Amino acid sequence: MDYTLLVGDEKIPVRVDVRESGLSMEFRQGEARDISTSLINGNRVTFTMDGRNVTAYLAPDQGDRDVTIVMVRGRRYRIMDAGLAELKAARKKAAGPDLPDSVTPPMPSVVVRVLVGENDRVTKGQGVIVVSAMKTETTLAAPFSGLVTGIHAAEGDSVRPGQVLVDIEPGPENEE
């Protein structure tokens, strides 16, 4: 069986052969590895690779159930079938262009300080609003240069990801 796995951003081809004594796996067209025993107990998978025991822990990614989070020796990997990943990307593209990046908090937060006013010119990367969550302050930046056309949050407001806090109309940089 031939697999192509997407591990993070990297595609890793794997060839799997069933043998009498177990499996043989070839990664990145390299040397074949013998997998000879395996034990699956809930989220834990233990197996022998070339005679050495390996234990890994797996669980589906909450954000995308087609992705599996695999942990080995404290290191984390996001793995999914590369073909499936491509199929999903194509579907998403066909559904329409992505919305432009907007000024929205990465997690539920509280607005600490609004740094700009309506009709201000801002440059890409300029801080426009400061939010706080879990005792950490984060400054959200303008995703592109332009003109502030609306401010939809005030100090003390609770805000959520997806909520656009500051409207910026894209415009030329440093128009003076």
Place this chain on the structure above:
Amino acid sequence: MFRRILVANRGEIAVRIMNTCRDMDIESVAVYSDADEKSLHVIRADRSVCIGDPRPSESYLNIDKIIKAALETGAEAIHPGYGFLAENPGLAEACEQNGITFIGPPPSVIRDLGDKTVARRIMIGNGVPVIPGMTGPAKDPGLLEKEAEKIGYPVMIKAAAGGGGRGMRIVRDPAELGEAAISASSEAEKAFSSGEIYLEKYIEEPRHVEFQVLGDSHGAVIHLFERECSVQRRHQKIIEESPSPALDPDLRERMGRAALNAASAAGYVNAGTVEFLLDAKGNFYFLEVNTRLQVEHPVTEMITGLDLVRHQVMIAAGEPLMLKQADVVPRGHALECRIYAEDPEKGFMPCPGRIDFMKDPSGPGVRVDSGIYSGCTVPVDYDPILSKVIVHSESRECSINRMINALSDYPVIGVETPISFLIDILDSEPFRQGDTCTDFIERVFPDWSPCNGHDIEACAAYIIRELAGGVKNDTGHEQARGIPTPWQTLGNWRM
């Protein structure tokens, strides 16, 4: 002795305190906000009281609700843990007014030492070496400028009302002082309800070395040796250890005596920590006294074999100290790593959410103080500390290896943790050499990214799981399939 203690906190520290209460046959009362309804500390308590709205100001910081919960449940004492109201004299006072014992120092001591500038003045008056700096807070930019010139750059802006990295800024260039002061003051206001700031000389490449002290209500004070907490990220400690690789017996003795002087000068009662900065030449300077049980207290417990919470409770009950200084004998080496729900690949952004799966590490000399379990939800409203992993062994080298192994066997899936980052720090040459000071991470790991050393094994695990029916189905049983699954031909193990 108290029959019932209310723990005015949450997460791993509340669980840990309740463990000692159980050991002492004392009933524990948990308080919880709506966000913490299914938290581990609620599950572990003997009784629990809901205090409503998750916002800290309405729950864990709400003195009235906490006192009410104690009175309702007949709790005779309150343990504040760390953070939240632990260093708020208001809670200690409210306890006094309501006939409840506060497990900590008296409100006057909390107040004095809680104001960093008052604390400095006390130390200066008692011969404890301090960092050159301002003795009173100020906000006037002109005054701050003058003081900074007097002290000499680089200077550190600090919050008068609290620590933990909040309201702190390093200023090397006079031109940056104004903006840094405003920013620091604002952050301090949010964290401690006081925007008061002051300036100190910034000591380059310092080590952060602190001494644990215990004082009873009869005037006796002892220290329980030091902890080094130099590995910090944005002034927040992430790795702590004892003994400090930088202390020889002579320096330890002198710093220990200074810590006792500091504690006595302040009239200290119960558990506290005297923090010092140690420079490369062996000069040490008083930083502050933390009037609470600290996050990293387990490190001291491991090397002394003592239960600090137990001593806190005894002292609060009026018992004299059960130990003399000579009775405290440290042994071996201990290390602690704090595990936060933060993503080291995304600037350590907090990542609350549901923990799908986790498994504590275990083994000789491995202790895990945890506030989480598989399936629990880490709320967004609070500091994202999940747990602490502490190891103890005969030597620093053994402890480092033991910690790396423990962290390598500590899967947490569902929220991100800095475990991968911690492993790299512990395994680094500078850390193994004991070459730690407070800018360690900036110096050694300015642009960390995780290694991919186990990607092949991860792929193999993924494929094996897929062939067995896929992890989505996760029943732990074999799935019935028409085509023979390869694992039927695999060796002797099967589940």
